Amino acid sequence: MLQASKQWQWIACPNKNRLLLDLNDEMQLCTPYKIRQLTDLGIKNPNFSLEDAAFYEQVYNYLDGFEIWSSAQICQIALNATAVKFHLKPVLAKSWFFNEYTGSQPSVEAVVKLVSKAQTGDFLIVDHCHDASVCLNLSENFQKLKDNHSVKSLKTIEHNSNAVLKLVNQMLDLAKIDKHKMTLQPVQSDLVWYLKHMVSHFSSYAESKEIKLTFYSEEKELICDFDANAIQKIMSNL
Numbered sequence: 001m002l003q004a005s006k007q008w009q010w011i012a013c014p015n016k017n018r019l020l021l022d023l024n025d026e027m028q029l030c031t032p033y034k035i036r037q038l039t040d041l042g043i044k045n046p047n048f049s050l051e052d053a054a055f056y057e058q059v060y061n062y063l064d065g066f067e068i069w070s071s072a073q074i075c076q077i078a079l080n081a082t083a084v085k086f087h088l089k090p091v092l093a094k095s096w097f098f099n100e101y102t103g104s105q106p107s108v109e110a111v112v113k114l115v116s117k118a119q120t121g122d123f124l125i126v127d128h129c130h131d132a133s134v135c136l137n138l139s140e141n142f143q144k145l146k147d148n149h150s151v152k153s154l155k156t157i158e159h160n161s162n163a164v165l166k167l168v169n170q171m172l173d174l175a176k177i178d179k180h181k182m183t184l185q186p187v188q189s190d191l192v193w194y195l196k197h198m199v200s201h202f203s204s205y206a207e208s209k210e211i212k213l214t215f216y217s218e219e220k221e222l223i224c225d226f227d228a229n230a231i232q233k234i235m236s237n238l
Helices: 050-064 071-087 148-178 191-200 203-208 228-237
Strands: 009-013 018-022 028-030 110-115 120-128 133-137 187-190 223-226
Touching: 018 071, 050 071, 071 120, 071 133, 187 191, 191 223, 191 228, 223 228
Parallel strands: none
Antiparallel strands: 009 018, 018 028, 110 120, 120 133, 187 223
């Protein structure tokens, strides 16, 4: 075990944009945490405090009992956990990435297994309160979480907004037609065929809603003049 020392110092390194721990003897440990993640105290290059040292040793001794990781790995994990607990800003919860935890009551310095939709990993609980826990990933193969939930929500909002905007524009155009303020561009074609073609576009959507959609016309063919764009807007609104 690498014994903690009061000579150790946290360093917010602008060149690497990372929080480092200066261990003296020309040794520095680089954490994965960027400067923007640090608290005001973390940016001021504080010394490794007695509180830091106590937590570091507590985590080290706990993980050492598993006999899974090497001494160097445990040292890195314990120091990363210390940085997270005392020198990082609070982060937003990301509980939606994981299935509900059903194990024993969470506690600090405990290893738990968390399951997301795509992967499973071991995590160290670094800090805990009554409704949330700060966890450190211990699984090398656990891929970084991507906020697909938010991305999908934003895409849904954008899609719905565009649909509403299109509908409003169509209604405005139809109002112009009613008031004879819109110039139509009629072409001569088979209206029955065109309407049947239009209805077929809604078939898959109707099936997804368990709706039986059928087009019926008493006329097999009706050649006439009509504005295809205007008919399309009328059918879409229906």
